[in-house]
Amino acid sequence: MVGNSLKIHDIVIGRLPIYLRALTFLSAEGQEITSSHELGQKLGISSAQIRKDLSHFGEFGKQGTGYNIEYLSQQLQRILQVDREWETALIGAGDLGRALAHYGGLRERGFRITAIFDNNPAKQGQKLGDCVVKDSARMAEVIKEYGYRVAIIAVPAAAAQQVADICVEAGVKAILNYAPITLSVPADVHVQYIDPVLHLQRMSYYL
């Protein structure tokens, strides 16, 4: 696994899921071969950048013949470690949690929500997707018992840091945080953020 033994810039890693997504789309359209040029045009990334990014991980195509889509997809899945299914804990069963629980795209791409927690007794016991919503008080216990390493936080900002602390203490190493605050976590825990307003404000500057 070259990809995990060399230190590769996180920005490169961040582009691999975008390549994988594009390949999955081409494959669904029945295409078998693609090129860095075609991918680049679809993604608005230069073909040289794509070739350079992929070259960190091996030789995936031959000059002039392009990439075999299925093979490259499998390799990217392996590199990103989504050739397996990550059991994922979801904290927060509000509107957003509900949308996430019902979103099939997570499971198709490596992440399956198999535990949902909410501190609202009215939500506990409800079925959302494949799960029955559990009391947040059981979060630490369940995360430890089943060894969850991935969690999605979809609670209000005021509760997010406390939820993150419990997750991290219980063994979670990757957090996708929807609450509009920057979380404080130990260095070995990965956090990614989704806040639609940050994206909107980034665009309104230009309007």
Added chain:
Amino acid sequence: MVGNSLKIHDIVIGRLPIYLRALTFLSAEGQEITSSHELGQKLGISSAQIRKDLSHFGEFGKQGTGYNIEYLSQQLQRILQVDREWETALIGAGDLGRALAHYGGLRERGFRITAIFDNNPAKQGQKLGDCVVKDSARMAEVIKEYGYRVAIIAVPAAAAQQVADICVEAGVKAILNYAPITLSVPADVHVQYIDPVLHLQRMSYYL
């Protein structure tokens, strides 16, 4: 408006909403003054970077006395053009659209969803947040008539490019796209993407 007359790197612009969000939080906690050092610690960004980013837009604090939170917030809101309210069209009234329509954080931070469209007749006529869901067939007409420049796309991947084309043709200049595909739009249209799986896969690489 220094910020709009000089060409400032988009990465800098992308950090301003993060600063604004942090300032809003500090303000809500009753704090009146902050420093680049404190902001940096909260955000995991170096204080030098913060000072440099802000220096593109003017002088917002004095050496040794820090930033007045309210003043800096107002200035950032002005620079990002969210000292006004952007009427925002939402396309897609599924689980995600529903969550967005109910999310108060949009309006508090400059974006108000005032039109929602869905092509499913069962959803049309339903009330979501402040809006009644309209037939997607009316999208172009309504966007043009009311001059929407900001749209959020929350439809399945297979429909997203077509929806984007209609929005752009009708005058939209900023699209927040939740569908898991890269959109093709003219150079003067801004697109930002939210795909939770890209974030999750970026982290699973490291697990």
